[in-house]
Amino acid sequence: MYCRNCGKEVDEHAVACPGCGVAPKSQKKFCFNCGQETNPAQVICTKCGVSLASTLSLGPKNKLVAGLLGILLGSLGIHKFYLGYNKEGIIMLVVSVAGGMVTCGAGSVVVGIIGLIEGILYLTKSDEEFDRVYVQGTKTWF
Ligand SMILES: [Zn+2]
Ligand SMILES: [Zn+2]
Incomplete structure (x- = not known):
């Protein structure tokens, strides 16, 4: 490139x-594909036709990250915080930590299982569906 x-x-x-010395993709003065000089506002290169729009296609909320957080750290509600569902994250955290203390850990196990199920659900959805349901939409549970 x-x-x-x-x-x-x-x-x-x-x-x-x-x-x-500059990060090669951080500027927009040249086409990364053919080296042709470009205008920063250009969306495609006029010489080779390649797309010059941002190559960062992954949104700020990544399905894989959310799914793994749910599976690995579901009992702490971390995947909820990641998706911006702070209220639900706090509920999971409180039930898991405070509830776990009075139930000898049963509360944490239950919340952990919910996180695990949610993490798996995230991973089984298509990127498009995940984005529509959990990122654009506000489906907070499952
Ligand atoms: Zn350079
Ligand atoms: Zn080009």
């Missing part, structure tokens, strides 16, 4: 361009 700051050819995985 080409550095989007100076147009020099750089390695695909380079963190910084050896020519100018």
